[in-house]
Amino acid sequence: MGLFSPKNRAKLPPKRRRGSSHDLLDAYSRAVAGAVDAVSNSVVHLQVKGRPSSMGQMSGSGSGFIFTPDGYVLTNSHVVNGARSLMAVYPDGREIEAETVGADPDTDVAIVRLPGKHREWAELGDSGALRQGQLVVAIGNPLGFDCTVTTGVISALGRSLRSQSGRLIDDVLQTDAPLNPGNSGGPLVTPDGRVIGINTAVIAGAQGLCFAIASNTAQYVVGEILKYGKVRRSYLGLGVQTIELPKQLVRELNRKSPGAVRVAQMEIGTPGAQAGLAPGDIILKFDGEHISGVDDLHRMLTADRLGKKTRLEVYRDGTVLSLTAVPGGRD
Template sequence: MALPLAAPAQIVDENGDVPTLAPLVQRVSPAVVNIATSGTVETESNPLLNDPFFRRFFDVPDEPRQREVQSLGSGVVVDAEAGYVLTNHHVIAQADEITVAFNDGREISAEIVGSDPETDIAVLQVDSDTLTALPLADSDELRVGDYTMAIGNPFGLDHTVTTGVVSGLDRTLPGNNGARLQSFIQTDASINPGNSGGALVNLNGELVGINTAILSRSGGNIGIGFAVPMNMARQVMDQIIEYGEVQRGVLGVRVQDLTAEIAEAFDIERNDGALIAQVTPNSPAAEAGLEAGDIVTAVNGTAIADASAMANAIGLLKIGDEVDITFVRNGESQTATATVADPAVGQVDADALHPALAGATFSELDERSPLFGKVEGVLVTDVSQGSRAAEYLQSGDVITSVNRQTVESMEDFRARTEDTERLLLNIRRDNGAFFVLVR
């Protein structure tokens, strides 16, 4: 005799209603938009194909130097009156045209106010009188275990909603679209590739983060997603709206994590903080009295757990901001005040150095470069397109020697390039190095 099927168990409230997130989704969805971009990028080609003789001899047909690119992503309206929309830098990085689509079917062209690749945040602006914006949460109050909801536009579909909990805070993710300043919210709410730039909200319907990345070996979602915390995104957004860019200054220090082994070597009992490994001469850090071996424990009263926290704290400050740095030296806690400097101060135009360097700008090597503390040299801060220097230099290169003589500072660089016809440059670029002979 077959037994009757048991009635499905239901969790109901005192009114007999089944719990649902539908009202929350309905409330926040008008503020989450779809972003479609189109643009053109330069195509890479073998240098031989640029040689007219080679092309004629082998009858190589002309090929377009540019190709069209399109992408889909998501965004969040954060200011209905001004029409500001937050999204990811990598969503709009190559865009010539941007279209923002709303859940009511409207499609509106958007302009880029500015973007910041170091945090992967961009601000767009649309012209409309009927927008809905999400309230911004204080992401510092977020806790591991809090429920979150991710809303976005994966794979070009209409609004898609996933839920989960915060599974980690202050996470870093190597190689995330080139972003260097990272303090991600980790969540198990599925964040798919098309969700980039979408909203991570709490159960109050407040925006706690901007969805930006997934952890995956194959490109598919494996249940680990990352979002830029709203407090970080808000600081970047405020600067972009005010200046059109992030006016990021420099302090002049290279820091590293304070491990248990290093703490033992320094004869200290703590392993939290950021250890100063190098201080740039004449930098704000040097003028404030900081030294290699100091252990930074707080910046403007906020505790510093490691080198990443230190980089984030300094990297989000504006040029001219004063910063109070608490540090430990010889077992004693001290405080110093430094003023964040404009990295453009101290830059040298190549016209004052050597004709072969025309079009490039140089400065002391500092924390703007990932090679800071790893090599000695001068930093190439800018290269004018079509200039002589653009033939062999790129912004971000580090010149470590001239005519086989080491370069440790701008003073060295000036001396090595004076009164010489030709320059044999040793250039560090990313993880590689090469020589270039120019005259």
């Protein structure tokens, strides 16, 4: 009897049907592998040495990725903060000294420069076009294991995360792609090979709660640092704290919420002092917008406020006052 006789045909593996779980797995694998192929050669391992501390010289490590052909690298500010020397290790094992161009602790974004031209770099995508549930791939060097790949989905969009400087980072991406120490600064990538986030944080004790700085935030920071050497923000020169107003006062002032900002300290000669603000004042509105806490005030003090007259609504000794401030910029 022949090889394909009825007797032998029964022993052949069953023919896969189109749309089966095998096909779906193949499609998933191809998507992940394609993203890795597009970006992995641009990912570097950053070795940081010489951080001063009470314990002596400290060292650390993280990840970063080349995003221009002339060697600019994106990473986290907390990865390179305080570094006296910085070494980048390519995927093929080559080591090269790197230089920190600038860092913005308020968004946890930093730019590093590698010498020479580079044939491999990652393209930044539009994080504003992301959808919840979309497949993403995280690439980095967790716990020193070079070029490790994990996968997950965009769990949520528009999260807020407290930076090490104390400010809130807005528009943060939440993902369940597993991250570990050393992943910080590595790229979060879509299947089409575009970087839509910089992996930055893991919630201790939680599972599947990881965060990335959105690529649109990173692109804004890059533009500011490369043009001005820093991210420009306006300021009033105040020491403030979030307070909760009594319910009766909330009703009297027709407030949307009980939260407001109390001026605790003043710096002499600052825009706030020149506007007539004083310790004990309660800031209710900023150019007509309700201020319910310090984070609201920080969000309003953007670069486009520099040098522009701004109306402040302030509660002082039972009276609502209208003051005019001209926010300035820090050196």
